[in-house]
Amino acid sequence: MRTSRAALLSLVVLSMAALTGPAEATTAPKRPLVELREQGGFAGLDNRVRVYTDGCALLSRRTGPVTRRCLTASEWRGLRGALKNLRLGRSEAPPQGADFLAYGLTYQGRRVTRYTVPSSWRPVVDGLEKILVKYRPR
Numbered sequence: 001m002r003t004s005r006a007a008l009l010s011l012v013v014l015s016m017a018a019l020t021g022p023a024e025a026t027t028a029p030k031r032p033l034v035e036l037r038e039q040g041g042f043a044g045l046d047n048r049v050r051v052y053t054d055g056c057a058l059l060s061r062r063t064g065p066v067t068r069r070c071l072t073a074s075e076w077r078g079l080r081g082a083l084k085n086l087r088l089g090r091s092e093a094p095p096q097g098a099d100f101l102a103y104g105l106t107y108q109g110r111r112v113t114r115y116t117v118p119s120s121w122r123p124v125v126d127g128l129e130k131i132l133v134k135y136r137p138r
Contacts, residue, residue, distance in 0.1 A: 030052045030053040030054040031052060031053045032051070032052055032053075032106070033051050033052055033053050033083075033107075034050075034051050034079070034083060034105065034106065034107045034124065034128070035049065035050040035051070035104075035105070035106040035107075036048070036049045036104070036105055036124070036125060036128040036129070036132075037102075037103075037104040037106075038101055038102070038103055038104075038129075039101070039102045039104070040099075040100055040101045040102050041099055041100070041101050042098070044062060045062065045101065046062040047060070047061050047062075047132055048060045048061075049128045049129075049131055051071070051079060051128070051131075054070075055070055055071050055076045056068060056069065056070040056071070057069055057070070057071060057131060057135070059131070059132055059135055059136070061132075061136070067135060067136075069131075069135040071131065075130075075131060078123075078127055079124070079127050079128070079131075081123075082123035082124045082127055083107065083124060085120055085123070086105075086107060086120050086121065086124050087118070087120040088105060088107060088110055088112045089112060089114075090112065091112050091113045091114065092113065092114045092115050092116065094115065095115050100115050101115070102114075102115060103115070103117055103125060105121060105124065105125075
């Protein structure tokens, strides 16, 4: 009788795992792949998107909860393709004045902050901003 109970319990656990799928997995995220942080402006913007090697992301805004969502296959392919052409370069000094946005990108262990978005950054920044809007933490 013990064998059948153990088998039944295993079957229930496997069935539940199959129903939730990878997008709802509750395991800890893998290593960070890339992170975009947008800060500044008169509105006090503070957006962050961190995508992990498992294809899931943590998203946050200045207010509201941190949200974990997994990217679609198309979003994941697009991001990886954009990262192949990314050239981080060097950080820029903050401009004088107010109402500037700082874009911080962290990739392959390097963090660079820019106030103008270079052309090699544009596909990465645009893709991560779309992900933040789509899966907006409320």
